Amino acid sequence: xxxxxxxxxxxxxxxxxxxxxxxxxxxxxxxxxxxxxxxxxxxxxxxxxxxxxxxxxxxxxxxxxxxxxxxxxxxxxxxxxxxxxxxxxxxxxxxxxxxxxxxxxxxxxxxxxxxxxxxxxxxxxxxxxxxxxxxxxxxxxxxxxxxxxxxxxxxxxxxxxxxxxxxxxxxxxxxxxxxxxxxxxxxxxxxxxxxxxxxxxxxxxxxxxxxxxxxxxxxxxxxxxxxxxxxxxxxxxxxxxxxxxxxxxxxxxxxxxxxxxxxxxxxxxxxxxxxxxxxxxxxxxxxxxxxxxxxxxxxxxxxxxxxxxxxxxxxxxxxxxxxxxxxxxxxxxxxxxxxxxxxxxxxxxxxxxxxxxxxxxxxxxxxxxxxxxxxxxxxxxxxxxxxxxxxxxxxxxxxxxxxxxxxxxxxxxxxxxxxxxxxxxxxxxxxxxxxxxxxxxxxxxxxxxxxxxxxxxxxxxxxxxxxxxxxxxxxxxxxxxxxxxxxxxxxxxxxxxxxxxx
Numbered sequence: 001x002x003x004x005x006x007x008x009x010x011x012x013x014x015x016x017x018x019x020x021x022x023x024x025x026x027x028x029x030x031x032x033x034x035x036x037x038x039x040x041x042x043x044x045x046x047x048x049x050x051x052x053x054x055x056x057x058x059x060x061x062x063x064x065x066x067x068x069x070x071x072x073x074x075x076x077x078x079x080x081x082x083x084x085x086x087x088x089x090x091x092x093x094x095x096x097x098x099x100x101x102x103x104x105x106x107x108x109x110x111x112x113x114x115x116x117x118x119x120x121x122x123x124x125x126x127x128x129x130x131x132x133x134x135x136x137x138x139x140x141x142x143x144x145x146x147x148x149x150x151x152x153x154x155x156x157x158x159x160x161x162x163x164x165x166x167x168x169x170x171x172x173x174x175x176x177x178x179x180x181x182x183x184x185x186x187x188x189x190x191x192x193x194x195x196x197x198x199x200x201x202x203x204x205x206x207x208x209x210x211x212x213x214x215x216x217x218x219x220x221x222x223x224x225x226x227x228x229x230x231x232x233x234x235x236x237x238x239x240x241x242x243x244x245x246x247x248x249x250x251x252x253x254x255x256x257x258x259x260x261x262x263x264x265x266x267x268x269x270x271x272x273x274x275x276x277x278x279x280x281x282x283x284x285x286x287x288x289x290x291x292x293x294x295x296x297x298x299x300x301x302x303x304x305x306x307x308x309x310x311x312x313x314x315x316x317x318x319x320x321x322x323x324x325x326x327x328x329x330x331x332x333x334x335x336x337x338x339x340x341x342x343x344x345x346x347x348x349x350x351x352x353x354x355x356x357x358x359x360x361x362x363x364x365x366x367x368x369x370x371x372x373x374x375x376x377x378x379x380x381x382x383x384x385x386x387x388x389x390x391x392x393x394x395x396x397x398x399x400x401x402x403x404x405x406x407x408x409x410x411x412x413x414x415x416x417x418x419x420x421x422x423x424x425x426x427x428x429x430x431x432x433x434x435x436x437x438x439x440x441x442x443x444x445x446x447x448x449x450x451x452x453x454x455x456x457x458x459x460x461x462x463x464x465x466x467x468x469x470x471x472x473x474x475x476x477x478x479x480x481x482x483x484x485x486x487x488x489x490x491x492x493x494x495x496x497x498x499x500x501x502x
Contacts, residue, residue, distance in 0.1 A: 006304075006305035006306075006308045006309045006312070007305070009301055009304060009305045009308065010298070010301050010302060010305050012301070013297050013298050013300070013301030013302075014298060014301075016297060017293075017294035017297045017298050020290060020293060020294060020297075021290060021294055024286060024287070024290040027286070028279075028283050028286060028287070031279055031282065031283070032276065032279050032283075035275055035276055035278065035279040036253070036275060036276075039253060039270050039274075039275040040240065040253065040255070042193075042270070043240075043253065043255040043268045043269070043270055044255055046192050046193075046194065046200075046268050047255050047256075047257055047266060047267075047268040049192075050188060050189070050192065050200070050266060050268070051257055051259050051260075051266055053188060054185070054188070054202070054259055054264070054266070055259050055260045055262065057180075057184070058144075058161065058259075058262055061099065061161055061178050061180065062142050062161060062163075064090075064102060064178060065102065065142070065161065065162075065163050065176050065177075065178055066163070067089075068089050068090065068102060068104060068113075068176045069163060069165065069176055071088050071089045072089070072104070072165070072176075074088075077089070082118045082119070083118070085113075085118075086115070086118055089104075089113060089115075090102055090115040099178065099179075099180060099181075100150065100155070100158055100178070100179030100180060100181060101114060101115050101116045101178070101179055102115040102176065102177070102178045102179075103115070103120070103125070103176070103177050103178075103179075104165070104174065104175075104176050105125050105126075105131065105174040105175050105176075105177070106173070106174045107135075107171075107172050107173055107174050108124070108126060109124045109125045109126025109127075109128075109131055109174075110122075110123075110124050110125075111123050111124075111125065112174070121152065123151045123152075125175075125177070128145065128148065128160065128177075129145050129146055130143050130145040130160040130161075130162035130175065130177055131162070131175050131177075133145075133162075134162055134163070134164040134172075134175045135164075135172050135175075138164065138166070138170070138172075140164065141163070142161060142162070142163055142262070143161070143162050143163075144159060144160075144161055144204060144262060144263055144264065145159050145160040145161070145162065146159070146204065146208050146221065147159055147182060147208070147210060147220050147221045148160070150179065155181075156181045156182065156183055157181070157182050157217075157220060158179045158180060158181050158182065159179070159180055159182065159210060160177045160178070160179050160180075161177065161178050161179075161180065162175045162176065162177035162178075163175065163176050163177075182210060182211050182220065185202055185210065185211035186211055186213075186215055189202075189211060189212075189213040189215075190213065192213075192268075194213070194268070194269075194270060194274075195270055195271060195274030195275075195277075196271070196274055197250055197252075197271030197273055197274050198213075198252070198268075198269060198270045198271055198274060199212065199213055199214065199245065199248075199250070199252060199267075199268075199269045199271075200212070200213045200266075200267070200268050200269070201213070201266070201267050202264060202265070202266050203224065203230075203233075203264070203265050203267075204263055204264060204265075205234075205258070205263040205264065205265060206223070206225070206263075207223045207224040207225040207227075207230050208221060208222070208223050208224075209221060209222045209223070209224060210264075212247070219247060224246065227246040228243060228244075228246070229243045229244075229245065229246065229254065229267070232254075232256075233256050233265050233267065234265075237257065237258050238255075238256060238257040238258065239255075239256060240253070240254060240255045240256070241253075241254055242254070242272070243269075245269070250271055250273075251271070251272050251273075252269035252270060252271050252272060253269060253270050253272060253275060254267050254268070254269040255267070255268050255269070256268075322334075322335075323335035325384075325399070325400040327377055327380060327381065327384075327400070328380055328381055328383075328384035328400050329384065329388075330384050330387070330388065330398050330399050330400050330406070331397060331398065331399035331400070332399060332400060333399060333400070333401050333402055333407075335397075335399060336397060336399035336401065336407055336409065339397045339399075339409055340356070340397075340409055340461045340464070340465070341461055343395075343397075343409055343411045344460075344461035344464070346411070347411065347412075347453060352411070352412045353412065353413060353414045353415075353452055353453050353454035354409070354410070354411055354412075354413070354452070354453045354464070355409075355410040355413045355414065355415060355417070355418035355450065355451065355452040355453070355454070356407065356408065356409055356410070356418075356450070356451050356452070356464055356465065356468045357406075357407065357408035357410070357418060357421070357422050357425070357448050357449070357450055357468065358401065358405065358406075358407055358448070358449045358451075358465070358468035358469055358471070358472045359383075359387065359405065359406040359407070359408065359422075359425065359446050359447070359448050359472075360404060360405050360406075360446065360447050360448075360472055360476070361379065361380070361383060361404035361405075361444065361445075361446050362439060362441075362444070362445045362446060362447055362476075362480040362481060363436065363438055363439045363480070364376065364379075364403075364404035366436075366438035366439070367379060367436050367438065367439075367444060369438075370436075370437065370438055379434055379444055380400075380404065382429070382432050382434065382444075383406065383429050383444075383446060384398075384400065384406065386425055386428035386429045386432070387406055387408060387425050389428065390421055390424045390425050390428060391408050391410075391421065391425075393410075395411045395412070396408065396409065396410055396411070397409040407465075407468075408421070408422075408425075413452075414452055414454040415450055415451075415452035415454055415455070415485050418450050418452055418485075419450055419483055419485060422448040422450055422483045423483055425446070425448065426445070426446055426447075426448055426481065426482070426483055429444065429445060429446045430443060430444075430445050430481065432444065439480075440479075440480070441480070441481050445480060445481035446481070447472060447475035447476050447480045447481065447482060447483075447484075448472065448475060448482075448483045448484070449468045449469060449470065449471030449472025449473070449474065449475055449483075449484050449485075449486065450468060450471055450483065450484065450485045450486060451464050451465075451467035451468035451470075451471060451485075451486040452485075452486075456486070456487075467486040467487075468486060470486055470487075471484040471485055471486040471487075472484070
């Protein structure tokens, strides 16, 4: 089927190319989803690791604060020598890396005990938020302060973790506060693999930024309340989403979580550019190969179809040449004989009439002798045109039967219908007015014999042809330029066509 229909070949190649493309798109989509899942797993692991590290250190520091509070409540501790009191109140965690001082203040904010100095440094901390919150809120518990610069010179930006001290009657007695340098979070964040454009941030529950990667000191202490991402952070304890950072405008995939019991929010984010960078590289390679493959398939199909069209055209031309008379353009005798066999069998099956015209150009040898073969060929072409113009039904067949003879096959036509068509052809040829001085009519004319199965019994299609030939000879003997029906001997005068006026 495809070898006979080039367009189907192209259509099949396009369908095949589309199927390959669809499969490639599906595979690339799966690879893209896999890239996102790997990134999500990576972000989840990083956020979990950071959360546990931060939570553990805050818990250790909080235990140190609780130990100071418990030590202050022990009888006799305040009466110990300063060196011994320092060892009792302040454990080793106070001297850990990135840990600052643990300070104890009175109700007015003056430092009364200092883990790094004895006697304590002379600072008043009443202006710090961690002091004011503990003073004004008896049940706040552990409070994580906003970032600040310590009053001691040369210190890095710091946060304070504080707890309230109370008198036996419950009134405010001061605070115990431990400071933590933000460089701890900066180093912690820097050790995580987040890609070129990834980010990580730790903020207070009220939206105040404590640390962010990539690091920018101007961002520390900035409040993000009202931003789209912070709003999402506050809606649930943990989650994930695609969002755009208000700070740098980069689109990222975010995973966030609130850190245990502490008023802290951690978010870890990978840039969508980084998530899909490897996938894009592979997609470009695969896409290029698939596009090249599809283009090759379609191009080969187009080239093959062009070759096939040329082959079919050549075959059609050969078939046309095989069944067409080269001079007149009518069917040749071989084609006519195939048609008459088919129509004969069909007429026998369907019991409908089949008529045949056998046409001969009158005195054609004399025309050739007088006017030459070129004029003879033109005369035959003119006769063929007259025949073709009057034999127009799809089932009718007109052919050059041989030399100056022509044949017409008229399915489902009785002898009267055939006679009408024959007369039209005869009149059309005479109307050409081709001069023929050797003819008694002085113009080129034709004679036509008619045979029909209507009312006659013929054993074979050959018998039908012979009957038409017999009628043709009767027309010739009767003076030419006329139509005769078979059997001519029984035809009355109405069956004879009178000669046209000269």
